[in-house]
Amino acid sequence: MSLQSRRLPADEIYRGLLLAAATSVFLVVALIVFEAARGAGLSIRTFGFGFLTGTDWDPVADHYGALPYIYGTVVTSAIALILAVPVGIGSAVFLAELAHRRVGSAVSFVMELLAAIPSIVYGIWGFFVLAPFLRGAIEPWLIQHFGFLPLFRGAPFGIGILNAGIILAIMIVPTIISISREVLLATPQSLREASLALGATRAEAIGVTLGAARPGILGSVILALGRALGETMAVTMVIGNTNRITGSILDPGATMASVIANEFTEATGTLYLSALIEIALVLFAVTIVVNAIARVLVYWATGGKREAVA
Amino acid sequence: MKMKTILNLMGRAATPVVLVASMAMLSASFGCAWADVKLTGAGATFPYPLYSKWFDMYNKKTGVEINYQSIGSGGGIQQVKAGTVDFGASDAPLTNARLKEMPRNVIHFPTVAGAVVLAYNLPSVKEPIQLTPDAVTGIYLGKITMWNDKRIVAANPGVALPGAPILPVHRSDGSGTTYIFVSYLSAVSREWKDLVGANTSVSWPVGIGGKGNEGVAGLIRQTPNSIGYVELAYAKQNNFTVARVQNSSGKFIEPSLASTTAAAAGAAAALAKDVRTPIVNSPAPDAYPIAGLTYLLVYQEQKDDAKARALRDFIAWANTEGQEVAETLDYARLPEPVVQVNEANLMKLTVRGKPIVASK
Numbered sequence: 129m130s131l132q133s134r135r136l137p138a139d140e141i142y143r144g145l146l147l148a149a150a151t152s153v154f155l156v157v158a159l160i161v162f163e164a165a166r167g168a169g170l171s172i173r174t175f176g177f178g179f180l181t182g183t184d185w186d187p188v189a190d191h192y193g194a195l196p197y198i199y200g201t202v203v204t205s206a207i208a209l210i211l212a213v214p215v216g217i218g219s220a221v222f223l224a225e226l227a228h229r230r231v232g233s234a235v236s237f238v239m240e241l242l243a244a245i246p247s248i249v250y251g252i253w254g255f256f257v258l259a260p261f262l263r264g265a266i267e268p269w270l271i272q273h274f275g276f277l278p279l280f281r282g283a284p285f286g287i288g289i290l291n292a293g294i295i296l297a298i299m300i301v302p303t304i305i306s307i308s309r310e311v312l313l314a315t316p317q318s319l320r321e322a323s324l325a326l327g328a329t330r331a332e333a334i335g336v337t338l339g340a341a342r343p344g345i346l347g348s349v350i351l352a353l354g355r356a357l358g359e360t361m362a363v364t365m366v367i368g369n370t371n372r373i374t375g376s377i378l379d380p381g382a383t384m385a386s387v388i389a390n391e392f393t394e395a396t397g398t399l400y401l402s403a404l405i406e407i408a409l410v411l412f413a414v415t416i417v418v419n420a421i422a423r424v425l426v427y428w429a430t431g432g433k434r435e436a437v438a
Numbered sequence: 439m440k441m442k443t444i445l446n447l448m449g450r451a452a453t454p455v456v457l458v459a460s461m462a463m464l465s466a467s468f469g470c471a472w473a474d475v476k477l478t479g480a481g482a483t484f485p486y487p488l489y490s491k492w493f494d495m496y497n498k499k500t501g502v503e504i505n506y507q508s509i510g511s512g513g514g515i516q517q518v519k520a521g522t523v524d525f526g527a528s529d530a531p532l533t534n535a536r537l538k539e540m541p542r543n544v545i546h547f548p549t550v551a552g553a554v555v556l557a558y559n560l561p562s563v564k565e566p567i568q569l570t571p572d573a574v575t576g577i578y579l580g581k582i583t584m585w586n587d588k589r590i591v592a593a594n595p596g597v598a599l600p601g602a603p604i605l606p607v608h609r610s611d612g613s614g615t616t617y618i619f620v621s622y623l624s625a626v627s628r629e630w631k632d633l634v635g636a637n638t639s640v641s642w643p644v645g646i647g648g649k650g651n652e653g654v655a656g657l658i659r660q661t662p663n664s665i666g667y668v669e670l671a672y673a674k675q676n677n678f679t680v681a682r683v684q685n686s687s688g689k690f691i692e693p694s695l696a697s698t699t700a701a702a703a704g705a706a707a708a709l710a711k712d713v714r715t716p717i718v719n720s721p722a723p724d725a726y727p728i729a730g731l732t733y734l735l736v737y738q739e740q741k742d743d744a745k746a747r748a749l750r751d752f753i754a755w756a757n758t759e760g761q762e763v764a765e766t767l768d769y770a771r772l773p774e775p776v777v778q779v780n781e782a783n784l785m786k787l788t789v790r791g792k793p794i795v796a797s798k
Contacts, residue, residue: 187612188635255656263661283603287646287657369610369647380646382610390649393483393510394612394638396530398539401512 161412168406170399179406185371187391192403194410196371200289200381201411204363205356207293207377208300213349215297216304220345223305224312225320225334236306243302251365254295259286259366262294267378282378285368289381292367296359300352307351311344312337347425354418358411360385384411475748480507481514481527484614484669485549485732488767489527492760499755502748511614511638518544518735524745526735529614530638531714543738545783546713547753548731548776549760550769553670553698554619555728557678559658560585562600568593568682568690571626571719571727577606577665578623579630580644585663593684600663607657607666610647612638618730619667622718626727667728670698671768687723695770697726703773710779729770739788746789754784 171179175192182193223232263286274280315337323333338345368380369390382390384407395401479489486508493504507513511528518526519540531546556569573590576582582589585599609616617638624631634640648654651672658666658678665681670693673680682690691697704722708715719727734753740746757780761771772780787794 184641186641187639188637188641256660260660283605285605285646285661287661364610364649365653369649370642370645382647386610390611390647391639392512392612394512394614396512396515396528396536396612396638 161409164405164409164412168402168409171402171406174399175403179403180410183371183373185387187395187397187400190397190399192400194384194403194407196373197382197384197387197407198410199373200367201357201383201385201414203289203377203381204292204296204367204383205353207290208296208356209349209353211294211297212301212304212352216301216348216352217308217345219301220305220308220312221334221338224309225337232309236309239302239306243306247299247359247362248365250295250299251362254291254362254366255287258294259291262286262291270378278375279377282374282376284378285380287366287368288377288379289367290377292363292381292383293377295362295366296356299359299362300356303352303355304345304348307348308341308345311341311348314344315340343425343428347422350418350422350425354415354422357418358385358415360389364389384408475502475744477502477504477524477745477749477752478506478522479504479514479525479527479734480509480517480523481735482511482529482614482732483508484529484552485527485769488550488764488769491763491767492756495760495763496752496755500748500751502752504752510612512612515735518737524736524749527733528735529730529732530617531731531733532735540737544735545738545786547734547736547757547780547783548702548709548713548772549734549756550764550771551698551702551717551729551731552614552618552769553693553701553726553729554615554622554667555670555673555678555680555693556665556667556683557655557658557673557680558665559660559662560600561662563597565597566679566682566692567597567599568684570684574683575623575627575630577604578608578642578644579627579633580606593690602663605661605664606645607654607661607664608642608645608647609650609654609667611649611653613650614638614730614732615651615667615669616640618716618718619728621716621730622728625716625719670695670770674768683727685723685725685727686719686721689723691724691726693726693728695765695768697724698729698770699773701725701727701729702731702770702776706773706775706779709776713776713779713783731772731776736787738786739791740794741789743789746787746794750784750787750794753780757781757784 171192175182179192179194180198181195183195184191184193185196186192223235227235263284267284267286267290270280271282271284319337319340320333323336328336363383364386367382367386369382369386370380371382371387372379388404388408392404395404486506489506493506497503511530514523514526514528515532515536517523521541532540532544537544556574558567560567569590570593573582573593576587576589583603584601585604586601591599617636620634620636620640623634624636634643646657648657648666651668654666654668655672655676655678658664668678680693682692684690700722701720702709702717704720704725705715705717709717717729717731720729736749736753740749757772757777761777764771785793
């Protein structure tokens with residue numbers, strides 16, 4: 129009796145503390161949005177919707193349009209997804225369905241290690257290893273065989289949108305693998321057993337499991353996309369940083385995150401600063417939407433069992 | 439590179455001459471009434487290695503502690519405007535419009551000069567190449583695209599320039615280095631001025647961008663047939679081959695500390711009128727044309743007696759004794775006429791409307 133009455137207030141305090149911790153996250157997000165919106169006010173009033181469609185980013189004339197950066201962000205993320213999704217889902221299926229459980233655990237441990245590498249390390253690798261390789265081998269080959277497509281036109285610099293996309297792909301693969309694997313493992317064993325019992329081959333049984341896990345896998349892809357959209361340091365180092373839209377993935381470009389990283393410290397005009405903050409606001413909005421969609425999909429896929437997402 | 443500079447700093451601080459000198463200064467400053475004054479500053483990263491050396495030396499000499507955050511010129515200007523620091527530092531002087539935005543009148547004090555050099559990667563060319571202003575603007579406007587263009591070849595008799603496309607490299611981050619470089623292009627080319635202009639970042643017509651001096655240097659090192667601009671100090675410390683650039687007298691000048699100081703000296707008359715005048719394309723015959731000054735930004739009207747005196751004394755020291763240290767860290771010293779302009783401007787500082795009382 130006395131034990132119980134003493135435990136109760138402790139529980140209440142604990143509960144209160146956790147609640148405060150949880151709400152503080154919302155508070156921080158709200159503050160970020162508020163501050164960014166306030167900082168971007170001048171730019172929003174000056175350029176209006178034209179900010180999103182303008183291609184001219186000219187600090188000298190104090191005229192700003194964010195389209196080259198939006199374009200760069202979208203294209204690099206798209207390349208990253210095209211490269212990372214097949215590899216990521218393929219390894220996740222192998223780890224969840226075919227590999228021995230112990231192998232699966234070992235590989236996901238390495239994956240988590242890969243996810244923990246600081247992005248500047250990826251950037252340095254992209255700059256010193258991947259860029260010379262792209263310049264010397266891959267890009268000349270692409271130009272020779274696919275140069276008739278505007279997508280592969282230009283000179284082989286090694287630095288540019290393609291390099292940034294590849295680096296991003298390497299950075300987001302761990303996210304896709306580890307979440308997809310968890311989602312696949314969370315699908316009921318009875319599904320596989322039932323398919324096999326009905327005479328399905330191994331591949332067909334995997335197809336059934338994949339079908340059941342599809343929303344969750346989609347969620348992992350969208351979470352990965354969220355990381356690709358916001359990645360700053362590695363991209364800044366390898367993308368070449370120009371604000372031109374050329375349509376070729378071999379040309380240099382820039383992303384929303386990279387232009388902020390590049391220009392924020394030395395931005396010396398009020399409107400200039402405001403325009404950079406508006407880019408941050410746009411990026412923030414895109415990231416929040418992407419992450420929200422991912423959450424919903426993963427929740428749906430796991431039937432509300434949040435443990436499965438880890 | 440930063441690490442290297444810091445090591446250099448430490449190495450130099452330990453030389454017996456400096457040690458003895460600073461100890462002598464330390465003993466001389468005993469009994470100083472404002473020994474515990476603290477000043478804060480923020481801004482440019484380009485002069486930071488020198489400033490930290492200066493602040494350390496000055497602290498040992500007088501006991502005045504100066505804290506400096508090298509957050510970038512833009513941030514420094516913001517903080518001066520907000521009044522959260524005692525002085526700011528910027529590689530690009532404030533424009534008239536920006537000066538008007540400031541709550542009170544701001545005086546610019548140039549501290550040292552820097553040069554921007556063109557480094558390149560031409561594996562087959564051994565001798566240093568020479569570039570005319572037309573060649574430099576042509577390359578960065580995208581009008582000269584091949585190394586064997588006749589506008590480059592004409593200035594390099596006997597040099598076998600390859601028939602390869604030029605890859606121009608520029609800074610992707612906003613920087614004082616970019617400001618000096620594009621100020622130069624604006625000064626020598628009407629077309630550049632109209633099309634692109636000058637600022638700490640610009641909308642580049644061609645080329646690719648690297649972040650920081652090390653980013654640009656890395657791109658040049660890696661990419662054959664590239665050319666890019668970096669700070670003189672950075673190029674010297676990393677042994678880059680750099681181009682000689684033709685100055686306004688028609689001479690091809692090798693960038694050096696002496697030819698940078700000469701550029702500031704050549705612009706002395708204009709600097710005396712307005713210390714913010716760019717010193718690019720200096721009329722002096724031995725001047726390297728792509729040079730600039732870096733500034734401290736100080737409110738003319740100061741609020742705090744002790745701080746005002748300490749700040750004024752520090753600038754006076756940096757203007758004279760401080761200049762002796764500058765060259766050991768690869769910054770070009772101010773020429774005598776600019777030192778005198780600074781001295782005259784120091785007299786204009788006031789506290790509550792009155793000139794600052796001499797402390798010595």
